[in-house]
Amino acid sequence: xxxxxxxxxxxxxxxxxxxxxxxxxxxxxxxxxxxxxxxxxxxxxxxxxxxxxxxxxxxxxxxxxxxxxxxxxxxxxxxxxxxxxxxxxxxxxxxxxxxxxxxxxxxxxxxxxxxxxxxxxxxxxxxxxxxxxxxxxxxxxxxxxxxxxxxxxxxxxxxxxxxxxxxxxxxxxxxxxxxxxxxxxxxxxxxxxxxxxxxxxxxxxxxxxxxxxxxxxxxxxxxxxxxxxxxxxxxxxxxxxxxxxxxxxxxxxxxxxxxxxxxxxxxxxxxxxxxxxxxxxxxxxxxxxxxxxxxxxxxxxxxxxxxxxxxxxxxxxxxxxxxxxxxxxxxxxxxxxxxxxxxxxxxxxxxxxxxxxxxxxxxxxxxxxxxxxxxxxxxxxxxxxxxxxxxxxxxxxxxxxxxxxxxxxxxxxxxxxxxxxxxxxxxxxxxxxxxxxxxxxxxxxxxxxxxxxxxxxxxxxxxxxxxxxxxxxxxxxxxxxxxxxxxxxxxxxxxxxxxxxxxxxxxxxxxxxxxxxxxxxxxxxxxxxxxxxxxxxxxxxxxxxxxxxxxxxxxxxxxxxxxxxxxxxxxxxxxxxxxxxxxxxxxxxxxxxxxxxxxxxxxxxxxxxxxxxxxxxxxxxxxxxxxxxxxxxxxxxxxxxxxxxxxxxxxxxxxxxxxxxxxxxxxxxxxxxxxxxxxxxxxxxxxxxxxxxxxxxxxxxxxxxxxxxxxxxxxxxxxxx
Numbered sequence: 001x002x003x004x005x006x007x008x009x010x011x012x013x014x015x016x017x018x019x020x021x022x023x024x025x026x027x028x029x030x031x032x033x034x035x036x037x038x039x040x041x042x043x044x045x046x047x048x049x050x051x052x053x054x055x056x057x058x059x060x061x062x063x064x065x066x067x068x069x070x071x072x073x074x075x076x077x078x079x080x081x082x083x084x085x086x087x088x089x090x091x092x093x094x095x096x097x098x099x100x101x102x103x104x105x106x107x108x109x110x111x112x113x114x115x116x117x118x119x120x121x122x123x124x125x126x127x128x129x130x131x132x133x134x135x136x137x138x139x140x141x142x143x144x145x146x147x148x149x150x151x152x153x154x155x156x157x158x159x160x161x162x163x164x165x166x167x168x169x170x171x172x173x174x175x176x177x178x179x180x181x182x183x184x185x186x187x188x189x190x191x192x193x194x195x196x197x198x199x200x201x202x203x204x205x206x207x208x209x210x211x212x213x214x215x216x217x218x219x220x221x222x223x224x225x226x227x228x229x230x231x232x233x234x235x236x237x238x239x240x241x242x243x244x245x246x247x248x249x250x251x252x253x254x255x256x257x258x259x260x261x262x263x264x265x266x267x268x269x270x271x272x273x274x275x276x277x278x279x280x281x282x283x284x285x286x287x288x289x290x291x292x293x294x295x296x297x298x299x300x301x302x303x304x305x306x307x308x309x310x311x312x313x314x315x316x317x318x319x320x321x322x323x324x325x326x327x328x329x330x331x332x333x334x335x336x337x338x339x340x341x342x343x344x345x346x347x348x349x350x351x352x353x354x355x356x357x358x359x360x361x362x363x364x365x366x367x368x369x370x371x372x373x374x375x376x377x378x379x380x381x382x383x384x385x386x387x388x389x390x391x392x393x394x395x396x397x398x399x400x401x402x403x404x405x406x407x408x409x410x411x412x413x414x415x416x417x418x419x420x421x422x423x424x425x426x427x428x429x430x431x432x433x434x435x436x437x438x439x440x441x442x443x444x445x446x447x448x449x450x451x452x453x454x455x456x457x458x459x460x461x462x463x464x465x466x467x468x469x470x471x472x473x474x475x476x477x478x479x480x481x482x483x484x485x486x487x488x489x490x491x492x493x494x495x496x497x498x499x500x501x502x503x504x505x506x507x508x509x510x511x512x513x514x515x516x517x518x519x520x521x522x523x524x525x526x527x528x529x530x531x532x533x534x535x536x537x538x539x540x541x542x543x544x545x546x547x548x549x550x551x552x553x554x555x556x557x558x559x560x561x562x563x564x565x566x567x568x569x570x571x572x573x574x575x576x577x578x579x580x581x582x583x584x585x586x587x588x589x590x591x592x593x594x595x596x597x598x599x600x601x602x603x604x605x606x607x608x609x610x611x612x613x614x615x616x617x618x619x620x621x622x623x624x625x626x627x628x629x630x631x632x633x634x635x636x637x638x639x640x641x642x643x644x645x646x647x648x649x650x651x652x653x654x655x656x657x658x659x660x661x662x663x664x665x666x667x668x669x670x671x672x673x674x675x676x677x678x679x680x681x682x683x684x685x686x687x688x689x690x691x692x693x694x695x696x697x698x699x700x701x702x703x704x705x706x707x708x709x710x711x712x713x714x715x716x717x718x719x720x721x
Contacts, residue, residue, distance in 0.1 A: 007022050007026075014183070015183040018180040022101055026100070033046060042085055042096075043082045043083075044059040045057065045058060045059075046059050047409060058083075059115055060082070060083070060085060061119070062089050062090055064126075064156075068083035069083070071086070091126055091136070095122075095125075095136035095138060098181075102175065103119065106171065106172070110171055110175070112168075121153070121165045122172065124152045124165065125141070127149070127152055132144060132145050132148060138176065139181060139182060141173065143186045146173055150166045160194075169190060213485075213486060214493065215490055216480070222470075223243050223482070226470070227240035227241070227306075233466075235456045236466050237309050238448065240466070241307075241313075242256050242306075242427075242453055244302050244303070246487045246488070248293075248295045248296075248299045248302065249280060249293040249491070250510040250521075251488070252488065252511070253450055253484040254450065255285050256426075257448060258414070258447075259282075261424055261425060262424075264278065265279040278295045278304065279293060280303065284511025284513075285511070287514075288507075288512055291508070314425070314426065314427060314428050314448075317422075317429045320332055321423040324407065324411070324445075325412045325421065325423060331354070331403045331443055334357055334442065340396065341396065344397075345394070345396070346396055346399060347393050348368065351374075351394060352370070352371040354442065355374055355441055355444075356371075356439050378403065378405075379402060380394050380402045382394055407444070407445075408446050425447065427447065430442070430445050431444040431446055454483075457481060458481040467480035467482075488510070501664075503515050503606070506518055519606075572590075572592050572598060574592055574610055574611055575601055576599050577597055578598075578599055579595075598669070599667050599668065602656065602663070602665060602666045603664040611657075612654065615651065618647040619647065621643050625640035625643050649670055
């Protein structure tokens with residue numbers, strides 16, 4: 001949308017009036033996702049707007065529980081035709097108008113590719129409104145209603161999905177409040193916590209979660225063996241080649257499936273080492289700008305071979321796509337069948353030759369059934385001939401129109417976002433290319449969807465995976481399997497353990513626009529952090545602060561060793577704490593900045609962001625304390641001293657981070673930080689307070705009085721002993 005329209009609520013109107021005006025604004029002035037959609041329609045077309053490569057092409061404004069496949073007009077899903085929604089399953093008014101209006105408005109200001117998650121969240125909100133208020137008027141939305149909607153999501157879907165639904169509800173409610181659509185506004189946040197926010201990265205739970213996201217060594221070895229085999233099976237070639245590319249760079253499967261055929265850049269030579277380099281063109285699906293990623297030398301030959309195999313596999317489909325681009329409105333015929341264009345009628349033998357190639361010949365029973373099934377699926381009308389009940393002929397014009405309708409939606413453009421045509425794509429195929437029970441079409445083509453890749457790596461239904469076909473099992477006797485996101489998690493884990501890239505570089509390498517998304521792929525345990533800290537001890541190139549002053553070749557005192565040795569570690573707001581909780585609890589009550597047991601790592605984006613926020617906050621608090629100190633507020637002096645000391649330490653850490661000479665990944669620890677000591681506190685409490693009283697003595701009688709008081713005090717001590 002080029003001209004974005006903002007709805008400004010009027011403070012003088014109540015929520016219902018604002019709601020009516022908001023719906024009217026969207027109805028009359030907004031483009032509803034696509035120009036073909038109308039506000040009155042209960043089904044909107046989402047082609048090329050939702051998740052790339054997804055199968056959800058329509059958006060249904062229905063109640064929870066609606067399943068489109070049970071409501072298709074002829075009982076079967078057809079491309080370009082939505083399901084028919086029974087009236088009793090529509091969202092109830094007035095929530096139906098609200099759902100359409102807020103959905104279109106959010107698409108303009110809070111666009112999301114996961115449209116199904118947003119509409120599902122609205123369905124939960126509608127149910128919650130009806131349960132609590134007995135109506136579905138959105139103006140009656142309260143924190144109680146929102147909590148009930150989140151509870152419904154938690155009861156129905158998985159914890160991770162429920163968290164996503166809750167965050168969508170949080171966005172919806174925030175806009176409802178800002179637009180003045182809620183009678184009783186409130187500051188509501190989603191109560192569902194994310195399972196990914198695991199603070200303690202140790203223990204059996206963390207290990208189990210990590211293993212679920214990472215591929216096993218057996219799977220990687222099996223992929224390599226199949227990739228290097230002489231298999232001619234289309235599924236073997238396609239799935240292993242795609243996985244090989246995803247192991248070169250942390251790509252998403254949809255990025256490979258929508259890659260151009262010229263994904264491989266020309267080779268280049270490193271002027272220093274003379275090494276030949278190769279890069280891949282990627283179009284990230286996470287919102288980042290297109291990028292060229294360098295392939296590491298050890299994977300260069302693998303990438304070249306994988307792309308070559310994919311190009312050979314998809315070449316017949318690209319030839320077909322080029323022909324249709326040059327000959328719109330005409331069906332493709334093999335050169336030996338061009339004479340059939342002059343025929344008005346076609347026999348089943350001729351139809352079979354057009355659809356599947358080869359010469360016109362008598363058909364076997366299997367081939368006859370196959371051509372009948374295609375004619376039925378294409379809805380080609382047969383010509384009635386008296387006395388003929390089976391094998392009826394069809395007209396050439398009817399077959400041509402039916403085949404042209406079978407071309408992909410939007411043909412010849414495959415990806416409207418980049419303008420890539422089917423003839424320029426890497427992953428396209430002829431219809432039936434991957435179906436072992438069928439025969440590939442000679443005149444129909446389409447993109448290779450994710451289901452083919454997913455079923456090749458993990459058996460589903462009647463389709464067995466490339467691992468099950470070879471009887472490859474793990475140590476538990478289960479068939480090997482792989483989910484495509486495992487390879488992305490695997491590469492992110494490897495590069496994080498190496499410490500070669502910062503969080504920003506990892507995000508860019510992975511094609512992420514938001515660096516915070518790295519947390520999902522962070523499977524580095526606290527044990528890995530401990531190992532990194534231990535390796536940094538005594539190495540000036542890896543550490544800053546007291547860690548660099550340790551020389552393992554020189555004997556040191558036992559107490560000094562106990563203070564420096566890294567025994568354990570856990571995540572803190574600014575880095576990692578190396579305090580051993582098995583010996584004693586935290587002595588500073590998590591005041592990490594004033595503790596000598598905190599270690600920070602340069603390049604940790606999360607910690608650096610927290611440090612800069614703390615710097616801003618402490619600067620403001622120090623000014624407040626200074627003003628209070630000037631006004632002689634009780635305790636202001638101590639508070640000002642604490643803020644000043646803490647701010648100085650934050651500034652020291654940021655100065656180290658901003659120093660370009662210090663390498664990324666260096667471990668930083670501030671010196672001259674003395675933590676509180678129980679022994680020191682006890683010693684101080686036992687000291688006698690000596691007051692500077694000499695300046696107040698004015699006579700000899702006052703001296704005698706002071707000596708008398710001291711003798712009495714000493715006698716009291718003797719008596720006490």
